[in-house]
Amino acid sequence: MSGKNVIVRIAGAAGDGIASTGEILGKTCSRMGLNVMAYNSFQSAIRGGHVWLQMAIGAEKQLCHGEEPEVVLLFNKTSPSVHVPDVKSGGIVFYNAATIKKEDIESIRDDVNFYGLDFKSMVDEAGLTGVSPIMINTMLSGAMVQALDLDTSIPLEFIKHKFQKKGDQVVDLNQAIFNLGADWTKNNVNEHVFQPKGDGKAKLFMTGNEAMGLGLAAGGLKLYSAYPMSPATGILHYLATIAQTDKIVIKQVEDELAAMNMVVGAGTAGVRAATATASGGYCLMVEAVGLASMLEVPAVCVVVSRGGPSTGVPTKQEQSDIDLCIAGNGDSPRFVVAPKDPEDAFYQAARALNMAEKYQIPVLILSDFFLSEHFETIDDLDFGKVEIERGKFSTEWEGEGRYKRYEYTEDGVSHRVRPGAKGAQYVPCSDEHNEFGHVMSDVEAGLPHAREERVKMHAKRMKKMETMVSNGDIEAPTLEGDENTETTFMTWGSSYSYAKEAINLLAEEGIKVNHLHFTDVYPMPKEATLAQLKKCKRIVSVENNMCNSLCREVLAQTAFEVTEHINRWDGEPFTGEYIVNEFKKIAAKKELAKV
Amino acid sequence: MTTTLEAKDFKGEVHPDWCPGCGDFGVLNVLQRALAESGLQQHEVAVISGIGCSSNLPGFINTYGMHTLHGRSLPNAQGFKLAHHDMKVIAVGGDGDGYGIGVGHLIHAMRRNIDMTDIVMNNSIYGLTTGQTSPTSGEGMKTKSTPFGNPELPLNPISMALGSGASFVARAFSGNPKQAVEIYKAAIAHKGFALVDTFSPCVTFNKVNTAQFYRENTYDLAAEGHDASDLQAAFKVATEDTYASGRIATGIFYQNTRPCYEETEKDTLATPICDHELGITADRAEELKARFK
Numbered sequence: 001m002s003g004k005n006v007i008v009r010i011a012g013a014a015g016d017g018i019a020s021t022g023e024i025l026g027k028t029c030s031r032m033g034l035n036v037m038a039y040n041s042f043q044s045a046i047r048g049g050h051v052w053l054q055m056a057i058g059a060e061k062q063l064c065h066g067e068e069p070e071v072v073l074l075f076n077k078t079s080p081s082v083h084v085p086d087v088k089s090g091g092i093v094f095y096n097a098a099t100i101k102k103e104d105i106e107s108i109r110d111d112v113n114f115y116g117l118d119f120k121s122m123v124d125e126a127g128l129t130g131v132s133p134i135m136i137n138t139m140l141s142g143a144m145v146q147a148l149d150l151d152t153s154i155p156l157e158f159i160k161h162k163f164q165k166k167g168d169q170v171v172d173l174n175q176a177i178f179n180l181g182a183d184w185t186k187n188n189v190n191e192h193v194f195q196p197k198g199d200g201k202a203k204l205f206m207t208g209n210e211a212m213g214l215g216l217a218a219g220g221l222k223l224y225s226a227y228p229m230s231p232a233t234g235i236l237h238y239l240a241t242i243a244q245t246d247k248i249v250i251k252q253v254e255d256e257l258a259a260m261n262m263v264v265g266a267g268t269a270g271v272r273a274a275t276a277t278a279s280g281g282y283c284l285m286v287e288a289v290g291l292a293s294m295l296e297v298p299a300v301c302v303v304v305s306r307g308g309p310s311t312g313v314p315t316k317q318e319q320s321d322i323d324l325c326i327a328g329n330g331d332s333p334r335f336v337v338a339p340k341d342p343e344d345a346f347y348q349a350a351r352a353l354n355m356a357e358k359y360q361i362p363v364l365i366l367s368d369f370f371l372s373e374h375f376e377t378i379d380d381l382d383f384g385k386v387e388i389e390r391g392k393f394s395t396e397w398e399g400e401g402r403y404k405r406y407e408y409t410e411d412g413v414s415h416r417v418r419p420g421a422k423g424a425q426y427v428p429c430s431d432e433h434n435e436f437g438h439v440m441s442d443v444e445a446g447l448p449h450a451r452e453e454r455v456k457m458h459a460k461r462m463k464k465m466e467t468m469v470s471n472g473d474i475e476a477p478t479l480e481g482d483e484n485t486e487t488t489f490m491t492w493g494s495s496y497s498y499a500k501e502a503i504n505l506l507a508e509e510g511i512k513v514n515h516l517h518f519t520d521v522y523p524m525p526k527e528a529t530l531a532q533l534k535k536c537k538r539i540v541s542v543e544n545n546m547c548n549s550l551c552r553e554v555l556a557q558t559a560f561e562v563t564e565h566i567n568r569w570d571g572e573p574f575t576g577e578y579i580v581n582e583f584k585k586i587a588a589k590k591e592l593a594k595v
Numbered sequence: 596m597t598t599t600l601e602a603k604d605f606k607g608e609v610h611p612d613w614c615p616g617c618g619d620f621g622v623l624n625v626l627q628r629a630l631a632e633s634g635l636q637q638h639e640v641a642v643i644s645g646i647g648c649s650s651n652l653p654g655f656i657n658t659y660g661m662h663t664l665h666g667r668s669l670p671n672a673q674g675f676k677l678a679h680h681d682m683k684v685i686a687v688g689g690d691g692d693g694y695g696i697g698v699g700h701l702i703h704a705m706r707r708n709i710d711m712t713d714i715v716m717n718n719s720i721y722g723l724t725t726g727q728t729s730p731t732s733g734e735g736m737k738t739k740s741t742p743f744g745n746p747e748l749p750l751n752p753i754s755m756a757l758g759s760g761a762s763f764v765a766r767a768f769s770g771n772p773k774q775a776v777e778i779y780k781a782a783i784a785h786k787g788f789a790l791v792d793t794f795s796p797c798v799t800f801n802k803v804n805t806a807q808f809y810r811e812n813t814y815d816l817a818a819e820g821h822d823a824s825d826l827q828a829a830f831k832v833a834t835e836d837t838y839a840s841g842r843i844a845t846g847i848f849y850q851n852t853r854p855c856y857e858e859t860e861k862d863t864l865a866t867p868i869c870d871h872e873l874g875i876t877a878d879r880a881e882e883l884k885a886r887f888k
Contacts, residue, residue, distance in 0.1 A: 031888060204887040214883060220873030223678055225670075242883065247863045247871060249677050254703040258670040261663065265643070265674025268661055269682075270869040273674065291664055383880035388873045418869065419659040419675075420682055422638045427653045427660040430646070436608070439654050439662070443612045 005058030006148065006194045007066035010140075011083050012075025012096075014049045017137035021073065022053040022375070023205075024141050028154040029057050030205035030377045033198030037497075038375040039065035039573065050078045057148070058196050062376065064501035064576045070193045071147050073140045080105040087112050092191055094143045096136050113191050117143065122180050128173060135177050142181025149195040152182055204378040208371040208494075209234030211342035211378070212276070212302055215349025217246055218386045222271040225251040225262040230314050231369045232276040232304040256281040260288035260301060267297040268428060270395070270418035272353045276302035279321050280311060286328050289362045293332035293461065295428035296406065296414070298356035298363075302349075305368040307571055316571030317369045319493055320545040322553050325364040326522050333464045335359070335474070336522035338366040340496035343378045344519070345371065350386040355473065358391035359464045360413060366521065368544065370573040371494035392416055397424030404435040408456060411471075412463030432457060469525045476528035479535060481514030487587075488536035490562060491543070492518040492550045494573070499542045501576030502583065513583075518550060524557040533560045540564045540586065542579055599634060602627040607655040618795030618806065619649050621769030622716050626685070627656060628772075629779035633683075640683045643672040645692040648723045649716035649795065652687045666696030669704045669713065676711050679869045680857050683783060684711040691721050694730040694750050705761035705788050710855040712782045715752065716769075716795035719804045726800035733838050736803055752792045753833035753848055757826060762855070763789035764829065765847040768813055769796070770806045774845065781847060787855040794845075809843070816846030823847045 008025070012018050022038060029036045038055040054069060056062040068088035074080060074095040087093060089111045097116035106114045119136045138159070145155055156175050163170045206214075213235045216224070226236045236252065243250040253259050259275040266273035277285060282303045292299040305321040307313030325336045335355050339345040345367065352363040392415040397403050399415075403424040407414045414435075417424040431441040434453050444450040468474050479488075481503065489499040496517050503513045516536060518524075533539070533554070539562045541551050546569040551562040566582040568574055605627035613619050630640060640658035644650035646665035653660035659682070663671045672686040693701055693715040704713070720738065721727040727740035731752065735744040756764040763785040767775035775793065782789035794813070796806045821844075822828055829849035836844045857864050875883065 027888075202888045204884055206887045210887070217883070218875050218880070222868040222871060222873070223674065225674065244862060246875070246879070247868070249860065249863055249868060251677070253670065254699055257667060258700055258703070261667040261670035262674035262677075264663070265661065265671035265676075266678040267674075268671070269641075269675040269678035271678040272873065273678070287664055288667065291667075295661070295663075381880075381884060383875055383877065386874065418679075419641055420638060420679055420869075422636070425637050425657055425659050427642075427662055429654065429662040430664055431662065438609050439651065442651065 004194055004196070005056050005062060005066070006071065006196060007054065007056050007069045007088070008071045008144065008148070009052055009054045009069035009083060009086070010073045011050070011052035011079045013078070014051050016075040017134060018051050018053055018075070021137045021141050022055065024155050024158050025144055026055060026205050026375055027158060028145060028150050029198065030203045031154050032151055033201040033203065034058065034196055034377070035060060035062045035203070036205065036375065036377045037062035037065050039370065040373055041572070050082065052083065059198065063497040063504070065374070067575050067577045071144060073144055074100060074105070075136065075140070076100070077104070080108060084108040084112065090191065092147055092189065092193065094140055096140070098133060098136070115143070115189060117181065117184065122184065123177065126176065126180055128176055130173060131177065135174065138174050138177045139181035142178040143185045146182040146185035147189060147193065204381060205375055206342060206378065207234055207373055207375050208339075208342040208345050208367060209373065210238045211346040211381070212349050212365070212367065212372070213238035214381065215346035216274055216300070216353065217242060217248065218346070218383050219350030219353035220272045220388050221248055221274055221353065223249045223251070223263070223266040223273040224275065225253050225259045225273070226275050227253060227256045227259050227277065227281060229278040229281040231306060231372045232278045232281070232302060234372060235276045235302060256284035257288065260285035260299070261291070263299045263301070264288055264292050264295065264297050267292065267299045268295060268419065272298070272357070274300035274302065274353070276304060278304045278306050278314070279308050279324065282321070282324060289334065289364070290328040290330065290332050291430055292362040293328070293334060294430050296360040296461065297428065298360055300352045300356050300363050300365065302365045302367055304372045305366065307569070313571045315369065317544055317573045318569060318571070319368050319495065319543055320547065320549055321366060322521055322549040325366055331458070331462055333359070333461050334362045334364060334522070335468060335520070336364045336366055337520050338493035338518070339371065340493060340517065340519060341371065342376055343381065346381050347385065348519070354387075354389045355468070357393060358389055358473070359468055360391070360416060361464060366493060368494050370544070394418070395421060397421040402436065405437045406433060406435045406457065406460070408435060408460055411467040412460045413467065465523050469523060474523060474525050475520045476525050477516050477518045477532050479514060479516050479532050482512060483514065483535055485512040485514045486537050487513045488516050488539045489513055490516045490539050490541045490550065492521055495542050495544055498574035498576055498579060502579035505576050505580050506583070521550065521553060524554070526558055529554070530558050530560060533558065538564070540566055540583065542566045542574065544573060545569055600631045600636065602631045605630050605637060605657050607657045609654050611655045612651060613648060614799050616798040617648070618718060618769040618797070619652065619716055621772060622649070622714065622793055622795050623652055623655055625767070625769065625772050625775040625779055626714070628776045629783060630658070632776065633780055633783050635683055640685065641675055642685045642687055643675060644668050644686065645688040645697060646723070647689040647692050649687060649689040650692060666692055666700070668692060669697060669700040672711055673704060673707070673709050676709050677868070679867045680710070680864055681867050685783070686711065686713040688715060689722070690715055690717040690719065690729050690731045694752055698730070701790070702755070702759045705756055705759040705790065708760070708762055708787045708853065708855050710786055710788070710857055712789045712791065714779070714791050714793055717752070717792050718795050718797040718801055719749070720797050720801040722797045722800055733803065738800070749838060751833065751837065752790070754830060756790045757830055757833060757849055761790050761849070762787035762851050762853055763847070764849045765789070766792045766794070766845045768794040768809050768845055770810055771813070771845065774815060778847060785850065787853065812841055813843045813845045816844045816848065821846065823850050
């Protein structure tokens with residue numbers, strides 16, 4: 001477990017202000033130096049769907065949003081039956097008494113403390129005018145902040161900031177409503193939950209999508225084209241806010257085909273360009289990713305995984321797209337990296353832009369719904385660690401003789417001259433081509449010299465897959481924890497944190513498990529990966545999917561087979577508890593791994 | 596000091612692989628002349644294509660360029676142009692590429708109005724795949740995929756362009772190089788997206804829309820006093836003078852001076868973004884992070 005923490009949940013209809021209530025709470029904690037992990041569970045509906053947000057708050061890094069909430073805010077009448085059964089025994093539930101009947105909610109459990117806030121009578125009693133029933137979210141925020149004994153001056157400042165454009169009166173009204181909720185709680189609520197104390201050092205509170213966008217910007221992104229698709233759209237939204245200040249061309253285009261092809265065009269012209277999409281949108285980009293491979297053009301695409309196939313489960317969690325990212329027509333060089341959390345997403349996004357230019361390849365950053373949409377605190381992001389490496393690239397051509405864009409080299413990477421340079425004219429070609437880029441596939445196809453050229457040029461491109469590894473630019477999986485445990489959890493991407501949480505929970509029971517985690521999933525450094533795998537006695541994979549995509553990839557790339565699995569594919573991310581329970585089920589078949 | 600180039604200076608190293616007599620030879624010659632007469636240097640131009648017989652053109656011209664995917668010349672060309680807007684970008688391809696598989700991009704490119712030219716070599720047939728019906732094949736036309744006659748109406752690229760907000764819409768014919776050179780020069784000089792539908796007959800698979808057919812059935816709009824600033828007049832000509840009417844207009848149908856896309860992003864595009872320094876300064880990093888605190 002992530003030290004002592006408190007789990008809170010906020011639930012209601014889409015449009016009730018769940019997200020803004022959560023943001024106020026999260027930022028309040030973050031400014032106080034507390035660690036937060038927040039998970040949004042929402043449906044693909046603009047209004048009317050039931051949504052909730054759960055947050056773990058503690059003094060240490062939070063790895064999991066937890067199972068049983070201790071403090072709960074419920075906004076609408078759908079809420080009680082869905083959420084009250086989950087509440088931890090002895091927990092506190094604040095609810096909107098205008099929409100939820102006392103007898104309907106308080107009869108569900110007798111081991112939970114219920115507090116219905118009667119918004120109308122409270123504001124009337126306080127003599128407030130100009131109120132709207134939606135402002136119950138501000139009142140309940142006050143109740144929550146007070147119940148956790150957080151610093152109320154921080155949310156009051158957020159309220160001021162949020163409403164100051166509307167004038168002092170609106171600010172005063174909202175602050176008064178917040179205080180009503182806080183004061184009422186102070187006077188009426190006797191139960192105490194764990195009240196975490198921060199270290200006073202403000203942290204960053206952001207989503208994976210925001211961290212990814214920031215990492216791309218830090219890495220020198222100059223053009224971003226995209227077509228909206230949940231859960232990738234948050235990157236577009238974030239980058240659009242800094243487009244003008246940071247001089248990045250942001251284009252929402254007609255479809256995913258345009259988005260990826262525009263990235264390839266911009267990459268050809270010598271800028272760092274990227275796009276992002278969700279699983280289904282990426283299907284439409286596959287051909288253009290192959291184009292980048294063939295033209296040897298740097299291109300970055302963030303693929304945010306969600307449940308599939310087809311439209312699948314649009315606003316839910318799944319990790320089943322490793323194969324998709326590797327797939328395409330023909331053998332095509334590329335690099336696939338899966339960040340483990342928002343902080344990692346920042347650095348991996350910047351790294352992706354470097355890898356794309358250094359090896360003149362498409363780079364796919366494989367994210368997922370949970371990583372992209374959830375908020376968490378990050379101590380800091382070090383922009384100083386981001387270095388721009390452009391590889392074999394120049395804006396002028398001063399070489400001898402005729403420029404060969406695709407010159408055969410030992411490492412498979414040719415010198416790239418930016419179009420516009422005098423005297424180096426070339427045309428990157430999606431057909432097979434020779435060193436100059438001249439087409440070898442039409443009238444010359446099948447002729448002996450064209451066959452020879454095809455063999456050499458294809459091998460040159462694919463050579464880059466080996467070069468990335470031999471240059472040490474691809475990381476082997478990391479093995480964390482005691483090397484002498486009987487069991488290893490094997491994860492990739494965002495399952496990292498949950499598995500780590502599960503390992504902590506198991507350690508409390510005296511069960512030792514260590515952790516093998518993959519960030520770079522394609523290519524894998526075969527020898528180094530095998531060496532890590534062979535250090536493990538019994539490997540259990542933990543993947544947010546049904547069909548064990550990482551295990552398949554490990555088998556394909558190293559011939560090592562992982563045969564025990566913990567899976568979840570109901571659309572929700574793991575929790576530490578979920579993994580522990582599943583592990584006990586499969587462990588029961590064998591002897592529990594007590595060391 | 597730069598010298599004025601001639602058409603031959605734009606001749607590529609590779610000889611075209613088109614069928615003898617293909618209209619695309621004419622388009623290549625016209626484009627090379629238009630570039631030279633526009634005072635451009637080879638390295639200042641990028642010719643970007645999709646896939647098809649006509650899309651092989653960038654390989655035969657001495658400029659920068661790209662030979663991309665079927666239907667995707669325009670997104671590649673727009674990405675290229677936004678990245679390096681000091682260069683002249685010219686998309687080329689056929690009617691299958693531009694009006695079939697890539698038509699979605701064309702419509703949006705026209706309303707977006709990035710400063711570039713799109714030359715669609717229109718032969719009303721799929722040539723590279725050996726003779727199937729194309730988006731501009733006439734009703735009733737017999738092809739390998741429509742042996743009993745094409746049941747669909749042909750797409751009208753000119754009225755589509757006029758209806759999509761294109762700021763420059765023209766039609767040329769490869770068999771009339773004198774007029775075509777002037778149209779291409781005007782398109783290249785135009786500040787915004789210029790569509791030039793160009794009849795470029797396929798001698799192998801289209802026995803209906805031949806060079807002879809176009810010589811007999813086209814006329815020059817300019818000679819009839821057409822006002823290219825009049826959108827309604829352009830629509831009238833585009834919809835009345837069609838294949839079916841046997842009297843097909845060539846020339847500049849319409850041109851306006853609305854700001855091109857680059858002018859709407861003046862700050863970001865004050866200099867080409869490919870010349871910008873990369874990364875975020877330490878001070879700016881603190882500002883960016885402050886928003887998340």
